[in-house]
Amino acid sequence: MTSASSPGSANRLIIALDFGTTYSGIAYAFSNDKVGLPVSIDNWPGEEGRRPVKIPTLAYYDSSDSSKFSWGAKAGASASRVAAVKLLLDPSQPRPKYLPDLDAEVPAVWSDAAKNATLQAAELAGLNPVHLIKEPEAAALWTTKQLDIALLPDDAFVVCDAGGGTVDLISYQVEETLPHIRVKELVPGTGGLAGSLGLNQRFDDAVRRLVGKEQWRVLQSSKGYNYAAKYFDRDVKRNFMNREDDEYFVSFPMAKLRNDPDRGLESNCWAMAREDTKVIFDPIIQEVLSLIEGQVEGAKAKLGGKSPKYIFLVGGFGASLYLLQRVVEKYPDIQVLQPPEAWAAIAKGAALYKMSNRAIVTSSSATRHYGVSTWGLYDESRDRGQPTLPFKDDTIRTEIMQWYINIGDDLLRHRQIKFPFCRKLDEGYTSDGLRFTDHLYECENDPAPVHPLKVGTFRINCTITSDFSGAPRDKFVKKTNKCGQVYYELSYDLVLTLDGALMKLSLEMDGQSYGSVEAKYHI
Structure with missing residues (x-):
C-alpha cells in the first residue's frame, strides 16, 4: 500500500506500508529521486539498538486503563495482546491442518472485499x-531493480513472497527491457497458509511434547518461554540449513523445568538437534514447494514446456536458508535467488510503484471469473429445467450468467471492461424508481457455470447500487409491446476499471458518464 503527499508537487514523498500478519514495515522515497532507492524505516520503539526493518504486528490495550496502549515490540508478551489482525480482513479460506491453534483465518489470495x-x-x-x-x-x-541479472525479452520468472502468515506467488514474463523493464503476469496468482507463523506454532507443539502438559501449562505464559520463542523466531528460523552439525541451544530462563537428558533438556536449556529442527520445518517447507510447483508448471504450460528462468524468494520466510536450499534441490535447472533485503522487498517495491524509473507491470492474469446474471431468451437445449418469466417485450426468459472476465484472462492496466444492462420501466416511472440494485458475481469453477449456482465457489463479489434519478430523460427509449402497453428501456454500462490491485466502478450511457454507483463488498 502506498500513499503520496502533495499530488500537484513535482517532488512527492511516497510512503509504502507492508502490513503483514506477523511483522509490518514502512519504506519511503521521493518521486524525483533519479537513483530510485527507497529507504526502510529501521528505528522502532522497543527495538532500540537492533534497527530491524520490520516491527511485530502487535497491539496491547490495558482493559483496566484505556490510556495504556502499546504496539509493536513494546506490546510485550502479554496474553491479552492483539496479534495477527490481518487475518480478520477476509475470513474466507480454510486453515491448514498444521495450524491447530490459529483462531482466525487468512486468504491465500486476497478477495476484493479484503482489499476494499x-x-x-x-x-x-x-x-x-x-x-x-x-x-x-x-x-x-524491487527484485528486478536490485538483482544483478540480465533480463531479456520473453524471460519468465516466479516470485515467491513467503511471509509470516501466507505465501503468495505470481509468475511474470518480460515483454521488453528498454527504456524500462515491462513485464506481464504469466500465471494467475496463487497462495496458501504456509507462512513462517506455522513454524512458530510447530515450535510451540515441539516444546509442549518435550516438557509435557503439566509443565507446559506454567511455561507457556512465562518470560522464560517468551525468551525461547524469540530466539527461535530471530535465529533458528533464519539460519537453519539442515547441516550435520546444526544444533541450537534454546534456553528457558528461570523456568525450573525437570531435566530430561535423553531428550536434550538440562538446566532449563534444550539442545535442539538437527532432526528436532527438521521435524518443525519440513511440513511447512513442503507446502511452499507445492505452491512453487504449481506456478512453475503453470508457467511451463504457457511457455510451451519451457521452464521459467528464475525463481525469486522474498519476504521474511523467503530469506530462510533452508527454504533456499530445498528449492535449489528441487529445481537444479532454474536459477533460484534471494534479493538483498528480502525481508524489506515488499515495502521497498511498493514505494517504487509510484516512481517513474521503475519496472512496469502491464497486465494481470485473472484469478477468478467475474460476471453478472441476466435474463436471456429461453433456449430449450441450454435451459431445460430452469425457471422462466414472461417479459414486457413479449419474450420468455430465464436467468443465465454473462461472464466478462474469465480465469487466466490478461487484464491490461487501466483497461475498462463494460458490463451492459438494460432496464424496462413502466410508463409511470418516477425518480425513486431509478435506483437499481445488481450483483457482480465471481466464481473459481472452471469452466464457469452457465446458470447461477448455490454451491461451490460461485458467490456474490459485491452488491451494486446504481442511481439514475439525475440522468437525462432522452436516454430513456419509449416502446410499446404487442398488447399496446407502453414502457421505457434504459440501457447503460457498468464500467470496471483495473487500477493496480483494485477494481473501480462507474456508470456510462452511450459512452458518457451518468449517474452514481456504490458497491458493497461481500465477505
Missing part, C-alpha cells in the same frame, strides 16, 4: 491518496 476493507482502514487513518499493490508485484519491482 484495507483501503477503508487506511482512509479512516487519514492516509490519502492511497494505492494498493499486490505483494508479489511489489516484490517483483
Whole structure:
C-alpha cells in the first residue's frame, strides 16, 4: 500500500506500508529521486539498538486503563495482546491442518472485499491518496531493480513472497527491457497458509511434547518461554540449513523445568538437534514447494514446456536458508535467488510503484471469473429445467450468467471492461424508481457455470447500487409491446476499471458518464 503527499508537487514523498500478519514495515522515497532507492524505516520503539526493518504486528490495550496502549515490540508478551489482525480482513479460506491453534483465518489470495476493507482502514487513518499493490508485484519491482541479472525479452520468472502468515506467488514474463523493464503476469496468482507463523506454532507443539502438559501449562505464559520463542523466531528460523552439525541451544530462563537428558533438556536449556529442527520445518517447507510447483508448471504450460528462468524468494520466510536450499534441490535447472533485503522487498517495491524509473507491470492474469446474471431468451437445449418469466417485450426468459472476465484472462492496466444492462420501466416511472440494485458475481469453477449456482465457489463479489434519478430523460427509449402497453428501456454500462490491485466502478450511457454507483463488498 502506498500513499503520496502533495499530488500537484513535482517532488512527492511516497510512503509504502507492508502490513503483514506477523511483522509490518514502512519504506519511503521521493518521486524525483533519479537513483530510485527507497529507504526502510529501521528505528522502532522497543527495538532500540537492533534497527530491524520490520516491527511485530502487535497491539496491547490495558482493559483496566484505556490510556495504556502499546504496539509493536513494546506490546510485550502479554496474553491479552492483539496479534495477527490481518487475518480478520477476509475470513474466507480454510486453515491448514498444521495450524491447530490459529483462531482466525487468512486468504491465500486476497478477495476484493479484503482489499476494499484495507483501503477503508487506511482512509479512516487519514492516509490519502492511497494505492494498493499486490505483494508479489511489489516484490517483483524491487527484485528486478536490485538483482544483478540480465533480463531479456520473453524471460519468465516466479516470485515467491513467503511471509509470516501466507505465501503468495505470481509468475511474470518480460515483454521488453528498454527504456524500462515491462513485464506481464504469466500465471494467475496463487497462495496458501504456509507462512513462517506455522513454524512458530510447530515450535510451540515441539516444546509442549518435550516438557509435557503439566509443565507446559506454567511455561507457556512465562518470560522464560517468551525468551525461547524469540530466539527461535530471530535465529533458528533464519539460519537453519539442515547441516550435520546444526544444533541450537534454546534456553528457558528461570523456568525450573525437570531435566530430561535423553531428550536434550538440562538446566532449563534444550539442545535442539538437527532432526528436532527438521521435524518443525519440513511440513511447512513442503507446502511452499507445492505452491512453487504449481506456478512453475503453470508457467511451463504457457511457455510451451519451457521452464521459467528464475525463481525469486522474498519476504521474511523467503530469506530462510533452508527454504533456499530445498528449492535449489528441487529445481537444479532454474536459477533460484534471494534479493538483498528480502525481508524489506515488499515495502521497498511498493514505494517504487509510484516512481517513474521503475519496472512496469502491464497486465494481470485473472484469478477468478467475474460476471453478472441476466435474463436471456429461453433456449430449450441450454435451459431445460430452469425457471422462466414472461417479459414486457413479449419474450420468455430465464436467468443465465454473462461472464466478462474469465480465469487466466490478461487484464491490461487501466483497461475498462463494460458490463451492459438494460432496464424496462413502466410508463409511470418516477425518480425513486431509478435506483437499481445488481450483483457482480465471481466464481473459481472452471469452466464457469452457465446458470447461477448455490454451491461451490460461485458467490456474490459485491452488491451494486446504481442511481439514475439525475440522468437525462432522452436516454430513456419509449416502446410499446404487442398488447399496446407502453414502457421505457434504459440501457447503460457498468464500467470496471483495473487500477493496480483494485477494481473501480462507474456508470456510462452511450459512452458518457451518468449517474452514481456504490458497491458493497461481500465477505
